[in-house]
Amino acid sequence: DIRSDIRDMRTDFKGVKDGMDFINLEFEDIKKKLETVLKENSELKRENGALSRKCEEMEKRLSDCQDRLTEAEQYSRNVNLEIKGVLRNDNEDLTDVIAKLGESIGEPIVRADVALCHRVPTRDSGKSNIIVQFVSRSKRDAVLVKARK
Known part of the structure; x- marks a missing residue:
């Protein structure tokens, strides 16, 4: 056991x-x-x-x-300028429009002064502003000074 x-x-x-x-x-x-x-x-x-x-x-x-x-x-x-209130015309040449604006403010703008220009749409339908890119800042400033007078 x-x-x-x-x-x-x-x-x-x-x-x-x-x-x-x-x-x-x-x-x-x-x-x-x-x-x-x-x-x-x-x-x-x-x-x-x-x-x-x-x-x-x-x-x-x-x-x-x-x-x-x-x-x-x-x-x-800094060489750009936005222009407002210019009516759009069919077949417009914006460079000519810019030149005429330059004449009206007393600051001549020739084609050689403008690198490019085009319209940009705004919120308000039917209206568009013009953007101008000048070749030089000094020309843009001269146009701006005359436009403000």
Whole structure:
């Protein structure tokens, strides 16, 4: 009876030992996986930090480029003049219209003074303003001074 109890205890003990060995193996496997995940997480954090810095740098460069573009657009418009209230005629030659306006304000405008001119639509349907791009800013300023008098 005692022998059978000892045998049963040995069997139980072996079962417990086998279970402990299995749990230990599983624990070691989980431990290795955790170490791998922690290492990968650390690498991803480092990469994320580098990408964040690069993104911030790119955003700053984009902002600088947008500022420079805005400045360039404003500078390119410093030779432009918008003329309002000139009635549209069929088959009009805007350069001739501009020349006649120049005569009427006392500031002659020849074709060589005008780089380009065109009409632009306005919110008020049926009306359109004239945009004149002069070859030089000084000519635009001279026309503007005479027009304001």
